[in-house]
Amino acid sequence: MIVMRDLMLRLVLWLLLAPLLPGIINKVKAWVAGRRGPPVLQLYYDLAKLWRKGVVMSNLASPGFIIGPAVAWVALIGAALLMPLGPAGSVVSFRGDVLLLIYLLALARFCTAWAAMETGSAFEGMGAAREVSYAVLTEAAIIAAVLSLIVHTGSVSLSTMLAPSAGAGAALLVAGLFTVLLAENCRVPFDDPNTHLELTMIHEVMVLDHSGPPLAAILHGASIKLLLFSILLVQAVLPMGDLSPLAAAGALAVGVLLVTVGVGLVESLLARFAFRRVPLLLTTAFLLCVFALLVAWKGDAP
Amino acid sequence: MSLLSALPLLVAAVAMSTSLLLGRTAPRGWLVATLVGVAAALLAAAIVLMGGADWEWRSSFLLGGEPLHLRLDSLSAFFLVLLGVVGGAGSVYAREYWSDTAHPRSARTGRFWWSLMLFSLGFVLLASNGLHFLIAWELFTLSAYFLITLNRQCSAVQAAGWLYIGASHAATLALFAFFTLLAVHVGSWDLGPMQEHTELAPLFWLGLFGFGLKAGLFPLHIWLPSAHANAPSHVSAMLSGVTLKLGIYGLMRFSGWLPLPDGAGWVVAVLGVTSAVLGVAFALGQHDLKRLLAYHSVENIGIILIGLGFALVAVQQGNPVWGRLALAGALLHVWNHGLFKALLFFGAGSVLHATGTRMMSQLGGLWRAMPWTAGLFALGAVAISGLPPLNGFVSEWLVYLGLFDATLAHGPAAWLAISSAIFLGITGALALACFAKVCGVVFLGAPRSPAAAHAHESGPQMRSAMLVLGVACVAIGLAPVIFWPAVVRAMDVWNPVWVGAETPVALSALGLFHVALALVALTLAGWLWRRVQRSGLIRAVTWDCAYALPTARMQYTAGSFAGIITEWFAWILRPERYQQLPETCFPATAHHAEHTPETVLEKIVKPAAALVMRVSAWARSLQHGRLQAYLLYLLIGVAALALFVLLGGSP
Numbered sequence: 032m033i034v035m036r037d038l039m040l041r042l043v044l045w046l047l048l049a050p051l052l053p054g055i056i057n058k059v060k061a062w063v064a065g066r067r068g069p070p071v072l073q074l075y076y077d078l079a080k081l082w083r084k085g086v087v088m089s090n091l092a093s094p095g096f097i098i099g100p101a102v103a104w105v106a107l108i109g110a111a112l113l114m115p116l117g118p119a120g121s122v123v124s125f126r127g128d129v130l131l132l133i134y135l136l137a138l139a140r141f142c143t144a145w146a147a148m149e150t151g152s153a154f155e156g157m158g159a160a161r162e163v164s165y166a167v168l169t170e171a172a173i174i175a176a177v178l179s180l181i182v183h184t185g186s187v188s189l190s191t192m193l194a195p196s197a198g199a200g201a202a203l204l205v206a207g208l209f210t211v212l213l214a215e216n217c218r219v220p221f222d223d224p225n226t227h228l229e230l231t232m233i234h235e236v237m238v239l240d241h242s243g244p245p246l247a248a249i250l251h252g253a254s255i256k257l258l259l260f261s262i263l264l265v266q267a268v269l270p271m272g273d274l275s276p277l278a279a280a281g282a283l284a285v286g287v288l289l290v291t292v293g294v295g296l297v298e299s300l301l302a303r304f305a306f307r308r309v310p311l312l313l314t315t316a317f318l319l320c321v322f323a324l325l326v327a328w329k330g331d332a333p
Numbered sequence: 334m335s336l337l338s339a340l341p342l343l344v345a346a347v348a349m350s351t352s353l354l355l356g357r358t359a360p361r362g363w364l365v366a367t368l369v370g371v372a373a374a375l376l377a378a379a380i381v382l383m384g385g386a387d388w389e390w391r392s393s394f395l396l397g398g399e400p401l402h403l404r405l406d407s408l409s410a411f412f413l414v415l416l417g418v419v420g421g422a423g424s425v426y427a428r429e430y431w432s433d434t435a436h437p438r439s440a441r442t443g444r445f446w447w448s449l450m451l452f453s454l455g456f457v458l459l460a461s462n463g464l465h466f467l468i469a470w471e472l473f474t475l476s477a478y479f480l481i482t483l484n485r486q487c488s489a490v491q492a493a494g495w496l497y498i499g500a501s502h503a504a505t506l507a508l509f510a511f512f513t514l515l516a517v518h519v520g521s522w523d524l525g526p527m528q529e530h531t532e533l534a535p536l537f538w539l540g541l542f543g544f545g546l547k548a549g550l551f552p553l554h555i556w557l558p559s560a561h562a563n564a565p566s567h568v569s570a571m572l573s574g575v576t577l578k579l580g581i582y583g584l585m586r587f588s589g590w591l592p593l594p595d596g597a598g599w600v601v602a603v604l605g606v607t608s609a610v611l612g613v614a615f616a617l618g619q620h621d622l623k624r625l626l627a628y629h630s631v632e633n634i635g636i637i638l639i640g641l642g643f644a645l646v647a648v649q650q651g652n653p654v655w656g657r658l659a660l661a662g663a664l665l666h667v668w669n670h671g672l673f674k675a676l677l678f679f680g681a682g683s684v685l686h687a688t689g690t691r692m693m694s695q696l697g698g699l700w701r702a703m704p705w706t707a708g709l710f711a712l713g714a715v716a717i718s719g720l721p722p723l724n725g726f727v728s729e730w731l732v733y734l735g736l737f738d739a740t741l742a743h744g745p746a747a748w749l750a751i752s753s754a755i756f757l758g759i760t761g762a763l764a765l766a767c768f769a770k771v772c773g774v775v776f777l778g779a780p781r782s783p784a785a786a787h788a789h790e791s792g793p794q795m796r797s798a799m800l801v802l803g804v805a806c807v808a809i810g811l812a813p814v815i816f817w818p819a820v821v822r823a824m825d826v827w828n829p830v831w832v833g834a835e836t837p838v839a840l841s842a843l844g845l846f847h848v849a850l851a852l853v854a855l856t857l858a859g860w861l862w863r864r865v866q867r868s869g870l871i872r873a874v875t876w877d878c879a880y881a882l883p884t885a886r887m888q889y890t891a892g893s894f895a896g897i898i899t900e901w902f903a904w905i906l907r908p909e910r911y912q913q914l915p916e917t918c919f920p921a922t923a924h925h926a927e928h929t930p931e932t933v934l935e936k937i938v939k940p941a942a943a944l945v946m947r948v949s950a951w952a953r954s955l956q957h958g959r960l961q962a963y964l965l966y967l968l969i970g971v972a973a974l975a976l977f978v979l980l981g982g983s984p
């Protein structure tokens with residue numbers, strides 16, 4: 032019963048807090064550019080509006096066009112519920128749950144790519160192809176990062192893996208995971224969430240044809256994914272297990288805020304890279320994670 | 334000897350013999366006999382796997398001069414289950430797919446060879462005598478050849494058959510040497526645990542070549558893509574789902590029974606990683622649906638070999654527990670790959686049946702005409718990409734856990750484990766990319782040819798065969814705990830040191846999570862679909878940047894979808910490009926075609942074979958039928974011998 036209540040509480044927290052992050056990023060970008068910018072709660076308004084709207088669907092699309100985003104959304108929430116939350120720990124935890132988290136993200140990716148291919152549009156095919164191709168490199172980077180945490184902490188479940196700080200390799204891990212965060216969440220310099228030039232986009236172009244509630248599910252899922260990666264990054268680096276519950280909760284909140292502001296700053300100061308440079312940057316992220324792994328290995332060798 | 338499993342096995346043998354006789358004349362009787370045989374074999378295997386005693390039978394009946402010795406232990410029962418499920422589903426599928434009306438002549442012979450293949454495959458699993466193992470092995474190799482070439486008017490089929498039978502016999506040759514040397518050293522053809530003969534360790538390499546070729550590990554997979562692509566689809570499903578696993582069975586059987594040479598596990602694991610990554614890379618470059626699936630077999634065999642390799646490494650390092658997890662993953666992946674790959678080949682067969690083409694550039698939009706096939710193919714695609722909540726993820730998860738624990742052990746295998754885990758992750762992401770491409774290009778979007786536009790759903794028999802396999806994939810994914818005891822019992826036979834493992838708690842947690850995920854996803858998807866329909870669903874033309882007349886040719890193709898990744902792997906894929914770039918201000922024509930050849934075959938095996946042929950042709954010119962020249966050879970020979978003796982060599 033307590034587990035169920037805990038689960039519900041977390042679910043509500045994730046669902047309600049996630050859309051805040053894109054709002055903060057936009058505010059930071061506006062602030063750097065000297066604009067007033069949209070309100071922080073803009074995504075909430077957008078989601079509410081989309082939820083009430085009808086759907087326009089391509090003539091070619093099957094029910095999978097609607098089911099895909101729904102399943103992707105569930106997969107992302109499932110991944111979010113696996114993630115331990117600072118002092119509260121995790122509600123579902125077992126050996127190897129970290130793999131389940133990685134593969135749930137992959138399931139979401141498969142469903143989004145499926146829905147994109149439904150329309151038969153070359154643009155969306157292009158976006159899906161880029162998404163699944165670049166994910167090969169990000170997945171390698173994530174597994175290397177996870178391995179470095181495993182080696183460092185001697186544990187293969189998320190709740191114990193994320194409790195101590197990442198040790199000497201923390202700086203490398205931050206750089207690597209932050210790059211992965213930018214790539215996986217379609218942020219500059221990999222993708223530009225603001226552009227409407229389809230040829231240059233990855234994630235945004237995959238959802239061109241979506242509208243109404245399915246689009247709301249996609250946007251909300253994307254914000255959950257961003258929050259998930261920020262929390263992962265913060266907990267991997269900070270010694271959550273050593274802090275008092277209140278301090279840990281505060282550190283987590285401040286950390287996530289810092290990551291969000293960081294994303295906003297990167298977006299304000301950098302331009303999107305040319306596509307041929309994307310694999311290079313992702314390979315760099317992978318190498319950073321591998322170096323973090325080496326440091327962890329050196330630091331903990333008996 | 335346990336009577337409990339003897340009776341079903343007897344029934345299976347009688348039923349399969351009956352089906353051999355009925356295949357030519359009475360198709361219905363054939364199907365019933367085959368299914369009875371398959372069910373009986375499944376029952377026998379289930380009894381052994383659920384805790385019954387092993388079944389062993391020594392008869393005084395001589396076959397080839399050797400007394401018949403059969404044995405059904407948990408390891409052979411484990412593979413027998415796969416043979417039963419896929420074989421049974423394939424028999425039902427074949428009745429409709431390769432029907433008498435469509436193939437009046439080959440359907441009859443096809444049924445005969447199919448029964449013979451099932452029979453001999455079962456015999457391989459039961460044989461406990463080296464000579465009988467070889468006889469059964471050769472029998473199933475030959476019956477598979479006749480099944481591959483059922484449609485032998487087609488030249489591509491003939492070529493595939495030749496390559497298959499040539500390669501298979503290279504494997505059989507190695508196995509001949511393997512079993513003969515074994516018999517010479519041990520003094521009997523009888524098979525069983527023989528760890529005490531440490532001098533037999535080098536035989537492992539012969540077995541690795543012979544069984545590895547049959548399993549299709551990279552770079553011995555050269556025969557596999559063309560054979561699997563050109564065989565009738567029910568045969569492809571059987572080849573890929575079951576006969577490849579017989580190679581794995583051989584490797585597991587004899588690596589468990591024989592002593593291991595140093596480094597065996599390392600070699601197997603490295604070969605596994607190579608097969609996994611390169612198999613899926615080649616798959617991405619394919620345009621032929623069945624050829625693509627065939628390359629995915631190479632990938633999945635690689636995953637199985639990673640697990641087996643680490644189990645072998647563990648055995649050589651004093652049996653740490655991580656070896657168990659890796660082996661459990663490998664064993665479960667044997668089942669899983671057999672199930673979802675057979676499902677995918679059946680799906681590909683339905684597509685071929687409905688449209689008459691395997692080329693993905695001719696397909697598209699098939700979900701409308703074939704919703705069942707599309708849905709079940711998607712299920713198989715999710716499973717083979719190793720995504721939760723289906724079975725592929727469970728076995729890959731076990732292998733990963735083995736690798737992680739091996740890393741944590743900080744032993745000599747840790748670095749191999751780290752790199753294998755990273756490559757396994759890359760393999761998973763590549764497989765996902767490949768199946769997003771296949772599903773998208775074949776089933777979604779707009780039809781790219783009239784054939785695809787006028788496709789039709791396959792009939793009840795083909796659908797039910799696919800449905801059975803799909804349900805099996807879901808069952809293992811949602812309730813892995815139920816199947817765990819079978820895996821453990823098979824492991825106990827392989828390495829008795831690991832006896833008696835309780836179910837890992839994590840596995841039950843994973844199963845529960847899968848169930849919850851599946852339930853919530855289904856409910857929510859259904860609810861969203863209904864909500865969308867109620868709130869006024871409007872159908873309109875696809876948004877193409879306001880271009881209102883999109884055509885099917887404007888869609889992304891299979892080649893362009895995989896383009897980014899095939900470019901990364903161009904160093905090994907060696908794609909051949911034929912293109913005419915648009916020129917001048919108003920280009921009238923332009924085209925681009927890309928074809929990924931079988932690099933190992935085209936760039937290594939064929940040149941090597943050509944070299945051998947050239948040397949042989951040159952040597953043949955010595956023999957031309959002119960008597961004078963032969964007398965000259967004699968004289969030269971005698972003179973050389975005389976010189977040898979004169980110079981003081983001892984004769």
